[in-house]
Amino acid sequence: MVTTPRVNWVLFVLYSLVAISMTVAALVSPAFRAQAPAPLRDVILPAPKPVILNVLYSTEKDAWLAEVVAAFEASQVLVDGHPVQVEMEKMGSREMVLAVLDGTNRPDIISPASMLQIAILQDQSTAAFGAPLVNMADEELCPSVVTTPLVLVAWEERAQALWGNHPGEDFWRDFQTALVDPAGWSAFGHPEWGYVKFGHTDPLRSNSGFMTILLMTYDFHDRTSGLSAADITADPEYQSWFLDFERSISQFEYSTGPLMEKMIAYGPSTYDIAAVYEATAIEQAENATGRYGDLRIYYPPVTVWSDHPFCILNADWVTPEKNQAARLFLDYLQSPEVQQLALLRYGFRPTDPAIPLDQPGSPFNVYAPNGLQRDLSGLPSLQPTSGDVLNILLEFWSRNVAR
Amino acid sequence: MKRISIPLFSIVMILFLLLAACAPIAGMFNTVTISIVYGSEKRAWLEPLVDQYNAGRYQTEDGAVIRVEITPMGSIESVDAILEGRIQPTVWSPASSVYIPVANMKWRQAHGSELVTGTPNDLVLSPVVIAMWESMARALGWPERAIGWADIAALATSEDGWAAYGYPEWGTFKFGHTHPGFSNSGIVSVIAETYAGAGKLRDLTLSDLENPDTQAFVEAVESGIIHYGSSTGFFAERMFERGPSYLSAAVLYENLVVEQESRRLAGESQQLPVVAIYPVEGTFWSNHPYVILNAPWVTEEQRSAAQDFENFLLDRPQQLKALEYGFRPADPSIDLTAPLDAQHGVDPGQPQTILEIPSAEVIAGIENLWEQVKKPVDLVVLIDASGSMQGDKIAAARSSLLQFVDLLSDRDRLQVILFNSELVTLTELSSLGEKRQDIRTRISGIIEGGNTRLYDAVDYAYAELERNADPDHIRAIVVLSDGDDTESDLTLDTLLGRIDIASLEGGSSVKLFTIAFGEDAARDVLVQLAEATGGQQYDSTMENILKVYREIATFF
Numbered sequence: 038m039v040t041t042p043r044v045n046w047v048l049f050v051l052y053s054l055v056a057i058s059m060t061v062a063a064l065v066s067p068a069f070r071a072q073a074p075a076p077l078r079d080v081i082l083p084a085p086k087p088v089i090l091n092v093l094y095s096t097e098k099d100a101w102l103a104e105v106v107a108a109f110e111a112s113q114v115l116v117d118g119h120p121v122q123v124e125m126e127k128m129g130s131r132e133m134v135l136a137v138l139d140g141t142n143r144p145d146i147i148s149p150a151s152m153l154q155i156a157i158l159q160d161q162s163t164a165a166f167g168a169p170l171v172n173m174a175d176e177e178l179c180p181s182v183v184t185t186p187l188v189l190v191a192w193e194e195r196a197q198a199l200w201g202n203h204p205g206e207d208f209w210r211d212f213q214t215a216l217v218d219p220a221g222w223s224a225f226g227h228p229e230w231g232y233v234k235f236g237h238t239d240p241l242r243s244n245s246g247f248m249t250i251l252l253m254t255y256d257f258h259d260r261t262s263g264l265s266a267a268d269i270t271a272d273p274e275y276q277s278w279f280l281d282f283e284r285s286i287s288q289f290e291y292s293t294g295p296l297m298e299k300m301i302a303y304g305p306s307t308y309d310i311a312a313v314y315e316a317t318a319i320e321q322a323e324n325a326t327g328r329y330g331d332l333r334i335y336y337p338p339v340t341v342w343s344d345h346p347f348c349i350l351n352a353d354w355v356t357p358e359k360n361q362a363a364r365l366f367l368d369y370l371q372s373p374e375v376q377q378l379a380l381l382r383y384g385f386r387p388t389d390p391a392i393p394l395d396q397p398g399s400p401f402n403v404y405a406p407n408g409l410q411r412d413l414s415g416l417p418s419l420q421p422t423s424g425d426v427l428n429i430l431l432e433f434w435s436r437n438v439a440r
Numbered sequence: 441m442k443r444i445s446i447p448l449f450s451i452v453m454i455l456f457l458l459l460a461a462c463a464p465i466a467g468m469f470n471t472v473t474i475s476i477v478y479g480s481e482k483r484a485w486l487e488p489l490v491d492q493y494n495a496g497r498y499q500t501e502d503g504a505v506i507r508v509e510i511t512p513m514g515s516i517e518s519v520d521a522i523l524e525g526r527i528q529p530t531v532w533s534p535a536s537s538v539y540i541p542v543a544n545m546k547w548r549q550a551h552g553s554e555l556v557t558g559t560p561n562d563l564v565l566s567p568v569v570i571a572m573w574e575s576m577a578r579a580l581g582w583p584e585r586a587i588g589w590a591d592i593a594a595l596a597t598s599e600d601g602w603a604a605y606g607y608p609e610w611g612t613f614k615f616g617h618t619h620p621g622f623s624n625s626g627i628v629s630v631i632a633e634t635y636a637g638a639g640k641l642r643d644l645t646l647s648d649l650e651n652p653d654t655q656a657f658v659e660a661v662e663s664g665i666i667h668y669g670s671s672t673g674f675f676a677e678r679m680f681e682r683g684p685s686y687l688s689a690a691v692l693y694e695n696l697v698v699e700q701e702s703r704r705l706a707g708e709s710q711q712l713p714v715v716a717i718y719p720v721e722g723t724f725w726s727n728h729p730y731v732i733l734n735a736p737w738v739t740e741e742q743r744s745a746a747q748d749f750e751n752f753l754l755d756r757p758q759q760l761k762a763l764e765y766g767f768r769p770a771d772p773s774i775d776l777t778a779p780l781d782a783q784h785g786v787d788p789g790q791p792q793t794i795l796e797i798p799s800a801e802v803i804a805g806i807e808n809l810w811e812q813v814k815k816p817v818d819l820v821v822l823i824d825a826s827g828s829m830q831g832d833k834i835a836a837a838r839s840s841l842l843q844f845v846d847l848l849s850d851r852d853r854l855q856v857i858l859f860n861s862e863l864v865t866l867t868e869l870s871s872l873g874e875k876r877q878d879i880r881t882r883i884s885g886i887i888e889g890g891n892t893r894l895y896d897a898v899d900y901a902y903a904e905l906e907r908n909a910d911p912d913h914i915r916a917i918v919v920l921s922d923g924d925d926t927e928s929d930l931t932l933d934t935l936l937g938r939i940d941i942a943s944l945e946g947g948s949s950v951k952l953f954t955i956a957f958g959e960d961a962a963r964d965v966l967v968q969l970a971e972a973t974g975g976q977q978y979d980s981t982m983e984n985i986l987k988v989y990r991e992i993a994t995f996f
Contacts, residue, residue: 221641222793229586231722231793232641287642287796291559301772302565303725306791327775329789 087122088362093137093144095130095244096294097317098345101383109369114362121362129292130244131431134158137350138165145350145359146366147171148182150244150293150314150343153251153427155179160424171348179348182370183385185316186342186413187248189335190297192305192325193407196333198225199233199310208338209256213278216285230309232285237312238296239289240434245296246289248341249312250434251427253282255419261339262420266429276437283438297321304329314343315409319384319400322407334408341419345385470504472745477527479535479624480512480673481693482564482728485765486753493752506745514671514994515624519543523550528737531746532556533563535624535672535693535726538631541800553734560729563753564695564767567791568628568724569716571679571697572689574785577715579605588720589636592689593657596664602688610684614947615661617691618675619668619994620810625675626668628724629691630810631803633661635795636721642796649805659813666947667914668814670994676700678974680711685946686974689717693726694786698766701784718790725794727770816851817916817996818869818909820901824921824957825858829888833958836982837920841883844989848872852996853913855904856883859897860890861927869908894921894962895928895935898952898969902942905950914996916975920955924962932965939972951975953992957985 094102106123114121128136130149136142138161149155155173162170173179191199205211212235218224221232238246255261257275258268268275290296297317300308301324318334325332347370349355349363369375376387384400394401394411401411478486490508498506513521515534521527523546534540540556547555570592572582579602580587580595595601595613602610618626635641637657638648648654666687669675676696679687680703697716703709730753732738732746752758759769766779768788776788798806821844823837841856848854850873856866866882867875901917909915925932943949952975954966963979970977978988 229720229792232796234793295559298772302562302768302770306567306722306794307725321772324772328772329776 085119087120088116088358090121090123090146090359090362090366091144092123092125092146092148092366093133093142094125094127094148095133095150095345096127096292097150097245097314097343098148099127099294100320101379101385104378104382105370105375108375109366112369114365114369116358116362116365119358121365123366129238129242130154131157131240131247132242132291134161137170138162143352143354145355146347146363147350148345148347150345151248152181152344152346152421153247154244155346155348156421156424157427168351170350170352172351173346173348177364178351179346180367180371181344181388182347182367183316183376183379183387184342184344185314185385186336186340187245187252187312188315188318189310189312189337190300190318191310191333191335192329193331193333195222195227195230195305195309196335198222198227200335204335206338209253213253213282217281230305234307234309235286235311236288236290236296236300236308237286238293239291239439240431241439243290243292244343245293245313245317247427247431248343250279250283251422251430252337252339252341252419253279254430255339256337261417262422264422264426264430266426269426269429269433276433280437283434293317301325301328315386316384319404319409322400322404332407334404336410336413336416338416339419340413340416470502471507472500472504472741473507473509474530474742474746474749475528476508476510476531476533476746476749477513477518477521477529478510478531478533479515479726479728480671481535481566481676481696481726482533482767483512483673484699485564485762485767486510489753489758489761493749498748498752500741500745500748502741504741504745506748508749512671512673514618514622515539516620516627517622517670517994519546520621522555522733522735523547528735530733530738530742531749532731532733533728534731535728536628536724537727537729538628538724538797539624539803540729540731542803545800545804555734556731557734560731561750561754562770563728563730563750564759564762564770565728566693566695566726566767567716567718568625568632568726569692569694569697569718569786570689571676571692571714572717573684574713574715576602576607576610576684576688577717579607582715582717586720587717589632589661590721592664593633593636593661595688596662597660610688611946612948613664614666614686614688615664615690616666616675616679616687616947617668618672619670619996620807622670622994623672624726625672625691625693627803627807630658631798631806632719632721632723632795633658634806634809636661641722641793644796644798644802646802646805649802649809655809655813658809662810662813662815663912665815665914667916667951667995670991672696680709680714682947682974683711687947694768694780695766697786698779698784701786702766702779705783713785715785716787716790718787718792720792722793722795723791724797811849812851814849815912815914816853816910817848817914818853818905819848819915819996820855820857820869820904820917822857822859822897822901822917822919822921823886824860824892824894824919824923825864825886825888825890826860826892826923826926827889828892828923828960829957832982833922834886834888836985837957838883838886840985840989841920842880843986844993845872845876845879845883847990847993848996850876853909854879855901855908857897857901857904858886859893860888861893862890863893863897863900869904891927892921892923892925893928894919894925894965895930895932897928899930899935899938902938902950906942909950911948914951915949916951916953916995918953918955918992919966919969920957920980921961921966922957923960924965932968936968936972939969943973947974949973951995953995954978955980955985955988955992957981 134154159169159171215233222230237249240246240250293313297313300311301321376389379385544554601612617629620626620630637654676692679690680700694716730750759771762769780788852872853869854872855869858864952970952973954970954977956963956966956979967977980988
């Protein structure tokens with residue numbers, strides 16, 4: 038007679054409990070969830086909390102980033118099985134640095150228009166908190182993703198009257214003379230155009246305005262590097278030249294995108310010439326034609342680059358998950374397809390050297406007749422300036438020009 | 441321990457579940473209302489969009505349904521109403537940004553903060569233009585010759601008027617802009633005149649305003665004004681209804697010219713063609729900023745609802761609609777195409793230049809300058825003091841008249857006549873500055889009794905103005921009446937005949953403003969009288985009589 042072995046109830050319950058807990062644990066874990074079949078995932082299991090990545094970025098990247106972020110989220114990247122959700126907030130470049138410094142904003146990634154702002158954030162956060170929030174030397178955590186130089190964009194007819202095909206050697210000095218002349222456009226044979234109207238953004242809020250006054254200041258001192266505090270604070274000739282220049286400007290827009298949009302929306306009656314990024318000019322070139330005519334793009338004799346750093350913050354709110362998500366996002370931004378998109382659709386210069394500016398559909402070919410140049414290697418660029426001197430220039434502007 | 445009955449427990453649970461399920465639905469019955477006070481010239485575009493938006497039942501992030509209510513109001517008038525606390529809108533959308541610094545300056549004095557913060561977005565654009573009948577513009581050399589504020593000044597001050605240009609049959613040059621204390625186009629007109637007078641295009645200073653030459657120039661241009669008015673849209677209507685004999689030219693917005701030309705081309709207006717002149721010295725933009733007010737009465741919920749409506753207005757379909765109404769869309773990706781073309785009297789390649797917006801202090805200085813040099817009014821006020829006015833009515837008439845007198849300037853000349861069975865002159869036509877206190881005392885003493893000699897009273901006022909008024913002043917009669925004529929010697933037809941003859945002078949003739957006070961007023965008669973002169977009839981009650989007087993005051 039075969040006897041059924043006696044079940045050890047205590048062991049049975051114990052094993053069962055362990056098995057059930059393991060199953061539940063496996064089911065609840067995001068890693069398992071990601072692989073589970075869709076109906077099971079959505080019906081039985083709770084959705085894993087997304088890793089939220091807060092990105093503070095400058096306005097002129099708005100259109101490109103909107104497209105890129107949608108594609109990034111749709112690509113379903115995961116951090117430990119958690120999807121990544123990118124929360125974007127746009128702001129003027131300097132404004133965002135101030136917002137981070139005073140704690141009103143706590144982003145995981147900050148992307149002003151230029152490393153100039155990162156230099157200031159690095160110096161000032163070290164002074165304020167004892168450790169830098171960003172490290173501009175770290176190419177992995179703080180890479181430049183796309184670049185674009187500062188240009189002067191003008192309505193074709195007016196540019197011809199002022200500069201012809203090539204502005205003279207003394208670009209900024211001649212320009213200043215035209216701006217402050219009470220005769221305005223009469224001096225160029227066009228009294229009906231009124232006074233000469235130039236626009237750059239508010240340097241206290243926006244990077245392109247900051248770059249413009251920096252270029253003007255370097256140009257006055259006939260240098261491309263090593264600007265000192267005394268050049269700004271102890272040179273009355275410079276001060277009067279610079280302040281006359283700035284006082285000829287009626288209003289300072291808060292950001293570059295809106296300045297360019299305003300130039301196109303209102304036309305030559307309101308802005309004859311504006312200092313904006315090359316990419317911003319490209320973005321609006323077609324709109325201009327439909328509103329008031331063609332634009333002409335000029336490169337000042339010394340260039341200054343907007344290099345669009347994307348820096349992951351070294352702050353306690355950037356958790357390891359967020360840090361990992363941020364790195365994935367930076368990788369994505371530097372991938373060939375995203376870089377290609379930045380060039381073809383938005384006129385940025387990719388940092389990936391494998392992507393040529395000269396290719397079918399490239400705006401550098403389309404707008405070459407408007408003065409766009411692919412190769413700027415012949416033009417000297419401004420060398421990095423110390424964060425302290427940059428601040429002195431801003432303070433000087435703030436005290437004497439800001440309204 | 442007592443056991444809880446299972447049915448009771450189930451019912452409680454079911455109720456809980458139902459409540460939980462209701463919570464999100466309840467959100468749908470929540471409504472957040474935002475009120476918008478806006479410059480009337482964008483009414484044609486905005487009104488249908490508000491209906492469309494309300495019908496769409498758009499929601500805030502918290503699920504409350506957004507409801508938008510709009511009220512048209514002169515751009516400067518609305519600032520004053522906000523500052524005085526008479527209105528508390530969520531959003532203020534004046535015709536332009538020009539007055540924002542002044543609004544901020546005044547608000548800061550009372551509240552220590554800014555009423556408008558940040559940079560508001562523009563909804564639509566339209567340049568300030570001088571709208572002129574095409575034949576008259578051509579007589580000035582348009583379109584080959586560029587015309588400016590200086591030409592307007594020369595015409596306004598010329599003794600010969602249009603005769604100097606070979607058209608004596610057009611009479612004097614009749615010019616109009618709105619009241620700078622109420623409307624954006626009014627204040628920008630006076631700013632532009634001041635620039636032209638100072639011979640500048642930018643950097644206008646307070647010392648420029650003290651220059652006698654500048655003052656004389658502004659006074660000269662203002663002398664050509666037929667009357668002022670509260671809103672630009674209303675001014676345009678008046679010009680396009682009454683034609684060239686009423687107004688030769690008026691300061692309007694480009695979109696109003698397009699609107700009129702579209703109507704004319706569609707056969708809805710029989711008027712002559714009108715064109716937009718872009719002043720050669722420069723002009724201003726009407727940019728219709730959308731300002732969510734930084735005021736204590738605006739809640740966070742309203743702020744986010746107002747934001748949602750703003751996004752709706754800036755979306756491409758709504759921006760394309762703006763083009764149809766003759767605006768230049770704020771969205772730069774929309775091309776400037778028809779109806780922004782020569783066929784509709786405008787040139788999208790213009791303006792060539794703008795004038796710099798002066799500082800808040802200088803704008804306030806220009807407002808004062810205008811008060812000193814504006815065209816004065818010679819005004820006869822007729823007050824019905826018949827027996828039917830007894831009680832609260834006569835009291836309301838007295839107090840509102842007192843406030844109306846306060847709105848007139850010292851250089852204005854005023855005569856007040858009471859009519860019942862008799863005509864009693866309270867004060868003869870003379871400068872208000874000399875008699876302000878005296879006249880206040882007399883108005884406070886008005887009592888009622890007797891019949892209504894309306895026609896005789898109007899006829900007498902006309903005769904008084906013919907005898908005593910200065911033809912270089914605005915001339916007007918304001919009549920307040922609560923009943924039909926019961927005792928006049930004159931008939932209505934005779935009176936109308938007399939008014940018709942006087943009105944042959946066109947825009948610069950005597951204007952009659954009639955107020956039908958209460959339900960028993962002879963409204964039809966008052967409408968006929970006012971319309972015959974180019975004036976205006978108002979229905980009034982004791983509650984809104986002050987508002988009516990304020991409205992009439994904008995004409996002077």
